[in-house]
Amino acid sequence: MDERIHEHAAVLVDWSARVEAGDDVVLSVAEGAHDLAVAVAEKLGERGANLLATYGSDEIARAYLRAHDGDFDADPEFELALYEKADVALALGGSRNATAKADVPGERRQAYSKARREIREARLSTDWVSTLHPTRAHAQQAGMAYEEYQDFVYDAVLRDWESLADEMAEMKEILDDGSEVRLVSDGTDLTMSIEDRTAVNSAASVAYDSHNLPSGEVFTAPADPAGEVVFDVPMTIQDRRVRNVRLAFEDGEVTEFSAETGEDALADVLGTDEGARRLGELGIGMNRGIDRFTDNILFDEKMGDTVHLAVGRAYDACLPDGEAGNDSAVHVDMITDVSENSRLEVDGEVVQRNGTFRWEDGFEEA
Numbered sequence: 001m002d003e004r005i006h007e008h009a010a011v012l013v014d015w016s017a018r019v020e021a022g023d024d025v026v027l028s029v030a031e032g033a034h035d036l037a038v039a040v041a042e043k044l045g046e047r048g049a050n051l052l053a054t055y056g057s058d059e060i061a062r063a064y065l066r067a068h069d070g071d072f073d074a075d076p077e078f079e080l081a082l083y084e085k086a087d088v089a090l091a092l093g094g095s096r097n098a099t100a101k102a103d104v105p106g107e108r109r110q111a112y113s114k115a116r117r118e119i120r121e122a123r124l125s126t127d128w129v130s131t132l133h134p135t136r137a138h139a140q141q142a143g144m145a146y147e148e149y150q151d152f153v154y155d156a157v158l159r160d161w162e163s164l165a166d167e168m169a170e171m172k173e174i175l176d177d178g179s180e181v182r183l184v185s186d187g188t189d190l191t192m193s194i195e196d197r198t199a200v201n202s203a204a205s206v207a208y209d210s211h212n213l214p215s216g217e218v219f220t221a222p223a224d225p226a227g228e229v230v231f232d233v234p235m236t237i238q239d240r241r242v243r244n245v246r247l248a249f250e251d252g253e254v255t256e257f258s259a260e261t262g263e264d265a266l267a268d269v270l271g272t273d274e275g276a277r278r279l280g281e282l283g284i285g286m287n288r289g290i291d292r293f294t295d296n297i298l299f300d301e302k303m304g305d306t307v308h309l310a311v312g313r314a315y316d317a318c319l320p321d322g323e324a325g326n327d328s329a330v331h332v333d334m335i336t337d338v339s340e341n342s343r344l345e346v347d348g349e350v351v352q353r354n355g356t357f358r359w360e361d362g363f364e365e366a
Contacts, residue, residue: 004154009039016129016205016213021048023087031057032135033094058100065104072115083122094133098141102239106268113329127206131213132298142294156214156290165203168286171218175199178346185342187230192222197318209317216287216302221318221325222279225249233335240265245334253277275328281310297333305339305355
């Protein structure tokens, strides 16, 4: 086994999930992530944690969803209890076919998501972390040779996360102290309120309220978006390719939308429920170790020179105690490239121009 797989497992268990002896851990293993699962199981055994591994397959999910009549039972108790009793939930992605569920009807996906609301909340109440094991399907999706993609993944995952957290702390402080964010680029002029919000320094560890490995972003929960935004980074949404998305916001919700390709997938997402037409996240990519787009949101949204917004559910970590943020059965991120002809303002002050932050060499004042 590639030694980097063991290193990946160690970062996941020790740094990201902070697993302790006696923790009850649910390990969800995708069909292509077997080797990483073996390495993670070994680490959990060394830690003295309790392990329950589950197998997940996009092909299994496709077969089930296409065969079902769409009248799903709400939050089956056996599945809900699994996450209500768990301390940690680890999800190891690694598909053999990145578009295996492309022909599942959108309304079937919506119904399934709505029927799993309490299960989803129970899982998010654990110390959960999602990561990805490099597979040939993901390499092909990224347009890379398999060995090249392996190097890319491990360069993004096996980092000095503590040092990156220190670098990102400055952006967190700016957002924490700010009231309004404005994003301007080609086709985009969008303002959002961040009053009384708390930004998350997403350094790939639950200790930072961060739940992705790799990570490398600072994100918050915006409110009252107004204006238009263009997402020019191609992405796969619900197993369908989507390009050049445009959203227009009035009174805090999407009033118009379009996409050059994949508009039906976008429509399915926005039609899920009322909260799906509102923003749940503003994220600023700061991981310079991710240097190319790969059509995988786990990596692409963390890349430096990008800003992403998510329609749907907001994360509680960004909200004041007792305040409920945007609620939805979905959380779908979309990315815009800010490396050229762009600026990010907080309370009228430019904090990033053409992808360069004001504390970095090469920042242009005007």
